[in-house]
Amino acid sequence: MRTRRASSFAAVALAALAAMPGRSVAAGQPAALESPVFTESAAAMGVRFRHVAGRTPEKNMIETMGSGVCFLDYDGDGDADLFFVQSGPVPGASGTRTGHVLYRNDGKGRFTDVSAAAGVAGTGYGMGCAAADFDNDGDQDLYVTQFGPNLLYRNNGNGTFSEGGGKAGVAYPLWSTSAAFADYDADGRLDLFVANYVDFAMNNNKWCGDSIRKIRAYCHPDAYEGVPDVLYHNNGDGTFTDVTKKAGLTERWGKGLGAVFSDLDDDGDLDLYVAKDSVPNALYRNNGNGTFTDVTLDSGTGYSEDGKPEAGMGTDAGDYDGDGRFDLFVVHLSGEVNELYRNLGGLRFEVATYPAGIAEVGVLWVGFGTNFFDYDNDGDLDLYVANGHIVDNIPLFNDALSYAQRDFLLENTGTGRFKDVGRKHGAYFSKAFVGRGMALADIDADGDLDVVVSNNDQAAVLLRNDGGNAKHYLRLRLRGTRSNRDGIGAKVIVTAAGRKQVEELRSGTSYLSQNELVLHFGLGAAGRADQVEIRWPSGTRQLLRDVAADRTISIEESSAR
Amino acid sequence: MSPRSCTVILLLGMLAGSCEGCRQGSTPAHPPRADANPAGGWDPASVPLPADAARWVDQGVAEYRQGKYLEAAASFKQARDLVPADPRVSTFLGTALLHAKRYTPAQEEFHRILTLHPEAIDPRLGLARIYIRLGDYPSAIPLFQEVLSKDPNNAQALYNLGLLRYRTADYAGARELLERLLTLKADLPEAHYTLALTCARQGDDATAEKELQRAVALAPENSQAHFQLASLYVRKGRKEEAEREQKIFERLWDRQASDRAAEGRARELLRKEDYAGALKEYNRLLEINPQSGRFQLWKGLCFLKLGRKEEALPALERAVALDPRLPDAQFQLAILYQERGEARKSEEARRAFEALEAIGENKTGF
Numbered sequence: 001m002r003t004r005r006a007s008s009f010a011a012v013a014l015a016a017l018a019a020m021p022g023r024s025v026a027a028g029q030p031a032a033l034e035s036p037v038f039t040e041s042a043a044a045m046g047v048r049f050r051h052v053a054g055r056t057p058e059k060n061m062i063e064t065m066g067s068g069v070c071f072l073d074y075d076g077d078g079d080a081d082l083f084f085v086q087s088g089p090v091p092g093a094s095g096t097r098t099g100h101v102l103y104r105n106d107g108k109g110r111f112t113d114v115s116a117a118a119g120v121a122g123t124g125y126g127m128g129c130a131a132a133d134f135d136n137d138g139d140q141d142l143y144v145t146q147f148g149p150n151l152l153y154r155n156n157g158n159g160t161f162s163e164g165g166g167k168a169g170v171a172y173p174l175w176s177t178s179a180a181f182a183d184y185d186a187d188g189r190l191d192l193f194v195a196n197y198v199d200f201a202m203n204n205n206k207w208c209g210d211s212i213r214k215i216r217a218y219c220h221p222d223a224y225e226g227v228p229d230v231l232y233h234n235n236g237d238g239t240f241t242d243v244t245k246k247a248g249l250t251e252r253w254g255k256g257l258g259a260v261f262s263d264l265d266d267d268g269d270l271d272l273y274v275a276k277d278s279v280p281n282a283l284y285r286n287n288g289n290g291t292f293t294d295v296t297l298d299s300g301t302g303y304s305e306d307g308k309p310e311a312g313m314g315t316d317a318g319d320y321d322g323d324g325r326f327d328l329f330v331v332h333l334s335g336e337v338n339e340l341y342r343n344l345g346g347l348r349f350e351v352a353t354y355p356a357g358i359a360e361v362g363v364l365w366v367g368f369g370t371n372f373f374d375y376d377n378d379g380d381l382d383l384y385v386a387n388g389h390i391v392d393n394i395p396l397f398n399d400a401l402s403y404a405q406r407d408f409l410l411e412n413t414g415t416g417r418f419k420d421v422g423r424k425h426g427a428y429f430s431k432a433f434v435g436r437g438m439a440l441a442d443i444d445a446d447g448d449l450d451v452v453v454s455n456n457d458q459a460a461v462l463l464r465n466d467g468g469n470a471k472h473y474l475r476l477r478l479r480g481t482r483s484n485r486d487g488i489g490a491k492v493i494v495t496a497a498g499r500k501q502v503e504e505l506r507s508g509t510s511y512l513s514q515n516e517l518v519l520h521f522g523l524g525a526a527g528r529a530d531q532v533e534i535r536w537p538s539g540t541r542q543l544l545r546d547v548a549a550d551r552t553i554s555i556e557e558s559s560a561r
Numbered sequence: 562m563s564p565r566s567c568t569v570i571l572l573l574g575m576l577a578g579s580c581e582g583c584r585q586g587s588t589p590a591h592p593p594r595a596d597a598n599p600a601g602g603w604d605p606a607s608v609p610l611p612a613d614a615a616r617w618v619d620q621g622v623a624e625y626r627q628g629k630y631l632e633a634a635a636s637f638k639q640a641r642d643l644v645p646a647d648p649r650v651s652t653f654l655g656t657a658l659l660h661a662k663r664y665t666p667a668q669e670e671f672h673r674i675l676t677l678h679p680e681a682i683d684p685r686l687g688l689a690r691i692y693i694r695l696g697d698y699p700s701a702i703p704l705f706q707e708v709l710s711k712d713p714n715n716a717q718a719l720y721n722l723g724l725l726r727y728r729t730a731d732y733a734g735a736r737e738l739l740e741r742l743l744t745l746k747a748d749l750p751e752a753h754y755t756l757a758l759t760c761a762r763q764g765d766d767a768t769a770e771k772e773l774q775r776a777v778a779l780a781p782e783n784s785q786a787h788f789q790l791a792s793l794y795v796r797k798g799r800k801e802e803a804e805r806e807q808k809i810f811e812r813l814w815d816r817q818a819s820d821r822a823a824e825g826r827a828r829e830l831l832r833k834e835d836y837a838g839a840l841k842e843y844n845r846l847l848e849i850n851p852q853s854g855r856f857q858l859w860k861g862l863c864f865l866k867l868g869r870k871e872e873a874l875p876a877l878e879r880a881v882a883l884d885p886r887l888p889d890a891q892f893q894l895a896i897l898y899q900e901r902g903e904a905r906k907s908e909e910a911r912r913a914f915e916a917l918e919a920i921g922e923n924k925t926g927f
Contacts, residue, residue, distance in 0.1 A: 020800065096591060165579070172868070210832075211829070211832045212629075213631075214834075222821065222825075223825070256876060279818075295809075297791065297807045297811070298795050299802070300792055300795075303788065305758070306785045306788070307784055307787070307788025307789065307810060307814075308785070309814075348795065348796070354727070354728045354729070354730065355762075357729045359696075359728060360696035360698055360728075361696070363694070363695065363696030364695060364696060367722045397665050398662035398664075399664055399665050400662065400664045400665075400694070400695055401663060409644055428914075
């Protein structure tokens with residue numbers, strides 16, 4: 001497999017070089033491509049999803065949000081299927097709603113639209129999604145957040161879904177954004193966190209913009225009150241109970257956009273971080289007894305280095321510096337910086353944005369979808385940021401900004417710093433889109449991570465990673481027995497060639513989106529992993545030794561602790 | 562002397578430095594002093610502007626101070642066309658364009674005047690500010706270095722270059738510049754604050770704490786310094802002190818947030834130039850939060866817009882009594898006192914304004 005991809009990469013690279021004979025690379029021009037190359041492949045792979053924002057002259061705030069995208073294995077065949085959330089037209093507007101779209105993957109990265117058969121087209125103005133086997137029946141279910149009642153699609157196990165959000169008690173009626181499944185109380189069942197945004201409604205749309213020049217623009221979230229987030233406890237009978245207050249999630253600002261469950265203090269339970277728009281982010285420490293404590297201020301993750309709340313959009317956790325602790329990354333509005341919070345242990349973080357060299361990169365961009373990932377399998381975590389401004393007429397207010405923006409591929413240099421290298425890895429990174437949701441999966445099962453981006457009011461982009469598998473990798477699919485069946489929340493530590501890497505299986509993350517539920521480790525030059533340690537949410541620890549690389553292995557939770 | 566002329570002279574005559582740091586201030590930013598540095602070869606007192614150009618500058622300044630940056634730029638451009646080689650006018654034009662977020666023409670104007678006056682300082686600083694806003698630190702840094710080679714004590718350049726050194730992880734370089742600045746101007750809370758961040762990055766928490774305490778002493782309402790102090794105490798395990806600082810930070814932040822939220826209607830009326838309506842709204846807000854210097858400031862500004870100077874004066878005096886770190890209030894008071902022949906008070910307000918504007922009121926750079 002690696003040989004095939006390496007060859008195909010060589011052909012792509014040679015073709016790219018041949019297209020630019022004798023040209024020197026000047027500033028602003030695409031650089032000569034380096035391995036790996038990301039090739040825009042949506043149409044070629046059968047993905048024709050186009051997001052509809054339903055933009056109107058009234059500039060309803062919901063039109064700016066775009067939508068999420070989730071990888072899931074809905075048919076249990078081991079490959080990454082793809083679900084896009086659809087939005088427009090806005091409520092009350094004319095126009096045909098095309099509905100959410102589910103694509104089945106044939107295992108080779110060819111996708112077929114199965115939405116109608118699956119029964120997931122839905123109703124309402126969609127926002128985000130999360131996928132997990134919440135009822136532990138062996139197939140992955142889908143939760144869809146909306147501007148309006150959220151939807152819970154229970155997988156019937158036969159290629160179809162049944163919507164039952166109301167019956168299950170999770171049809172939150174206002175404006176929800178990101179969602180994430182996690183077993184916060186370690187009872188073996190996946191609970192559900194839903195981030196909610198503001199109290200905008202179609203009948204309270206405010207006029208924002210430049211009243212002197214009579215230029216209307218989309219409102220800043222300051223124009224509306226926040227709506228608090230919700231935590232639902234899984235009752236184990238197909239229903240959930242709102243335990244937000246009981247669990248201590250009493251943060252008062254609302255305006256949540258991104259969420260990630262992660263064991264940030266390495267104590268075996270899942271803490272919760274919520275990125276919030278123009279109000280302080282929230283970090284909740286899991287107390288291990290079904291409750292959380294707000295540790296935002298002590299942790300240093302709620303604000304910029306200067307103690308200012310920023311416009312947090314998407315977020316992710318990952319151990320970028322290889323110290324075994326999950327760090328946090330939050331992307332923001334132009335004029336702010338994308339913050340990297342380095343985990344110092346004990347739920348204390350330092351702002352590493354400037355030392356990591358990523359501050360100035362983001363000043364003119366608006367980040368939404370984001371993920372840590374090892375795109376080149378070299379053994380450290382790089383970053384992807386999907387960019388696109390919120391205000392569609394932003395050049396009227398600032399001539400340095402554009403609505404459509406190019407995405408970032410930030411390479412981890414291995415020294416605690418990142419470098420924007422996208423344009424060296426594909427023509428796509430020189431093109432501008434209005435990026436929103438973003439997720440990762442190895443869609444063509446070739447050993448490297450591919451990227452999907454849902455763009456606001458534009459066609460989705462699927463970036464096939466060609467050549468990312470030039471180095472070794474190991475992929476792990478987990479199956480819980482005492483833990484939740486998907487193994488969500490499991491922490492895996494891989495040791496290869498003397499280097500330790502840690503990852504965690506998560507639902508949610510990024511912005512409105514979810515990655516495939518498979519853990520991917522780049523191993524660099526190491527053809528084997530010396531050790532793979534799995535720490536399951538149940539507390540079970542499992543060790544595998546001398547594991548051959550370049551394959552996906554399935555691991556079932558052992559019965560012995 | 563007309564109030565308008567008085568304003569222009571005040572602006573030209575004072576060291577109204579400008580730094581990247583005015584984003585949070587919702588009051589209009591200040592045009593920098595036109596180049597009065599001897600190294601730039603200009604002395605505004607000895608080279609007065611022609612009357613027609615001065616009128617346009619006068620109008621531009623008035624528009625600028627209302628936050629009408631595009632209109633101000635148009636007026637400054639009229640003046641610039643009359644005196645195309647005058648770096649003072651070009652600096653006004655470039656600065657207005659910068660605040661209007663018209664970075665391309667702003668850069669063009671600064672570059673143009675720098676080709677005519679390669680030694681000029683203020684256009685160079687203006688250009689550097691644009692590069693900071695665009696996240697182009699490698700272009701901004703040499704400009705500040707050039708300013709310092711011509712004017713080693715330039716506060717703006719010392720501060721901003723120190724800030725950029727900090728941001729690019731050159732902590733030793735940042736510390737040297739900021740310490741130098743503080744030997745020249747010991748009362749700059751921003752410099753103490755940024756020096757504290759730098760020291761903390763160097764692992765020198767003792768100096769960081771001392772500098773933060775100095776910043777807090779100079780600017781008790783500055784939430785950033787309290788935030789940093791709280792972080793430092795958490796880091797050092799000094800729980801009680803951390804909690805105390807966290808409470809102060811949260812109180813300040815809450816107040817700022819609630820003021821911002823409450824102020825929306827008043828701001829909208831100001832945008833519509835309904836000053837009577839805005840005045841009414843600020844009076845209402847002051848009933849809710851009588852300790853807000855910011856609301857008092859805007860009340861005073863509304864009085865000024867309505868031509869009610871006698872009522873503006875006590876409102877502005879009350880504003881600076883509540884919050885001495887309101888540069889707009891100090892600026893307007895300097896003019897009002899000057900008009901009333903109260904030279905000593907005018908001079909005090911002018912000095913207060915100078916101190917506040919020497920580098921700006923925060924360090925974020927946007």
